[in-house]
Amino acid sequence: MTERLNVAVVGAGYWGPNLARNFRASPDWNLAAICDLDTARAQRVADSVGGVPVTGSLDELLADPDIDAVAIATPARTHHPIVLAALDAGKHVIVEKPLADTRERGIEMVRRARERGLVLMADHTYCYTPAVLKIRELIEDGFLGDILFVDSVRINLGLIQPDVDVFWDLAPHDLSIMDFVLPGGLDGATVAAHGADPLQTGKSCVGYLTLPLSGGAMAHIHVNWLSPTKIRQMVIGGTKRTLVWDDLNPQQRLSVYDRGVDLEHVSKQAATTATARDANISYRLGDTWSPALPEREALANVAAEFAAAIRDGREARTSGESGLRVLSVLEAATGSLRNAGAPHVIDTTN
Secondary structure, three states: OOOOEEEEEEOOOOOHHHHHHHHHHOOOEEEEEEEOOOHHHHHHHHHHOOOOOEEOOHHHHHOOOOOOEEEEOOOHHHHHHHHHHHHHOOOEEEEEOOOOOOHHHHHHHHHHHHHHOOOEEEEOHHHHOHHHHHHHHHHHOOOOOOEEEEEEEEEEEOOOOOOOOHHHHHHHHHHHHHHHHOOOOOOOOEEEEEEEOOOOOOOOOEEEEEEEOHHHOEEEEEEEOEEEEEEEEEEEEEOOOEEEEEOOOOOOOEEEEEEEEEEOOOOOOOOOHHHHHOOOEEEEEEEEEOOOOOOOOHHHHHHHHHHHHHHHOOOOOOEHHHHHHHHHHHHHHHHHHHOOOOOEEOOOOO
């Protein structure tokens, strides 16, 4: 199947215009309609992409047999009913992060898509940036070795969200990236969360997540609405090399360091406290390398992947299940916050 697919964008607020622009420019898609309760706002978006039909009725949109898929860019609390309605109408669905506002609702959405034989894709846009695609490639090829740690910082000044805390607002980006690039994905059993609300907003504005991963690796995420400086950085350390991703440095987004600590392993038979302490430690000080990256908007890659998943009859690379794994960590983090930062078990049952 090589003909273009027809897609409608639901939601003409912050993210909807970006989706509309990229679907309009994609060789895989015809942008068939824009749907929003505020039809004047929808019309402005339609005009900005050269003109497409506008409707304020979701039911009318979903009843159109010519529309193959919908892209949902509405508040998280509305995802569940809109996604289910779209799936029941036989439409493939891509929905912005987070997949849903609760894990239970996300599970129902994933199950419904599976029952209907339809693609449900999470719009984890960062996973389709050239930098993150390259990170995934390097890790898959074993270039970094076994992963030892992930340290991520996502901080800026505002915007304080009215309905979610800083964890649910910012951490989904970092969690989805880790799920995408790490060999085992988000495979931790517990998460510990510490949050602060110095402005007395009623929700955490500063937060730290600690997530032990399989094999002894550790992930740490810092999210913050109150920082006067904006930082978007992730460090992934391996037994061979360490990678630094600085998303705000367009000249050198990725840097790979052939530097680290080499520890000569002691056999189990000889492993006493004394011998372990006396093990030979050496510091490796090699070259730094910055891979060249293509310049392409991430949402263009998102649109291409959505179409490919539909045509190939497969799950998208950021499937509904990946969205569920992110929700599972977020809900466990909320549980940890309620218990003063104590580690909380991550529920993985579906």
